[in-house]
Amino acid sequence: MSVERTFSIVKPDAVAAGQAGEILAHIEKAGFRIVALKMMRLTEAQARGFYAVHRERPFFNGLVKFMTEGPIIVMALECEDAVKGLREVMGATNPANAAEGTIRKRFAQNIERNCIHGSDAPETAETELRFFFSTAELL
Numbered sequence: 386m387s388v389e390r391t392f393s394i395v396k397p398d399a400v401a402a403g404q405a406g407e408i409l410a411h412i413e414k415a416g417f418r419i420v421a422l423k424m425m426r427l428t429e430a431q432a433r434g435f436y437a438v439h440r441e442r443p444f445f446n447g448l449v450k451f452m453t454e455g456p457i458i459v460m461a462l463e464c465e466d467a468v469k470g471l472r473e474v475m476g477a478t479n480p481a482n483a484a485e486g487t488i489r490k491r492f493a494q495n496i497e498r499n500c501i502h503g504s505d506a507p508e509t510a511e512t513e514l515r516f517f518f519s520t521a522e523l524l
């Protein structure tokens with residue numbers, strides 16, 4: 386294990402529901418340091434680009450619509466084994482399958498509107514951090 390960074394998004398459903406503060410607190414209590422954070426609203430082009438890996442999936446257009454419906458909070462997070470650790474703290478993609486005590490179990494509505502994104506591998510984290518943050522913002 387080593388200190389690592391990962392990328393996360395508080396998705397539009399959670400921001401609109403006023404759950405951003407509780408989700409950030411959950412992440413901090415789990416031991417992550419917030420390295421960088423900003424609120425923004427994705428354009429359709431940004432959402433399509435960010436989720437390009439899923440462009441052939443049946444849920445892609447719905448996902449882009451959801452991710453652009455309102456503001457999101459994008460974050461760089463740091464701790465030991467951050468990528469794997471955040472995925473554990475988030476819980477399964479479908480909240481119906483998410484373990485007790487995970488963020489998705491607590492706040493997600495369904496498999497699409499699942500309140501949080503977290504990078505799935507260190508290489509993905511690097512790409513996703515670069516998608517949203519400049520070098521100066523990641524100090």
Ligand code: IDP
Pocket residue numbers: 439444448477478496497498499501502503505
């Ligand atoms: P992850 O966010 O847990 O990594 P992915 O499979 O990478 O899950 O999917 C990206 C996002 O696409 C999910 O977080 C969710 O918002 C949405 N999504 C995934 N699978 C489905 C589905 O079967 N129906 C609708 N939306 C989905």
Ligand code: MG
Pocket residue numbers: 503505
């Ligand atoms: Mg994913």
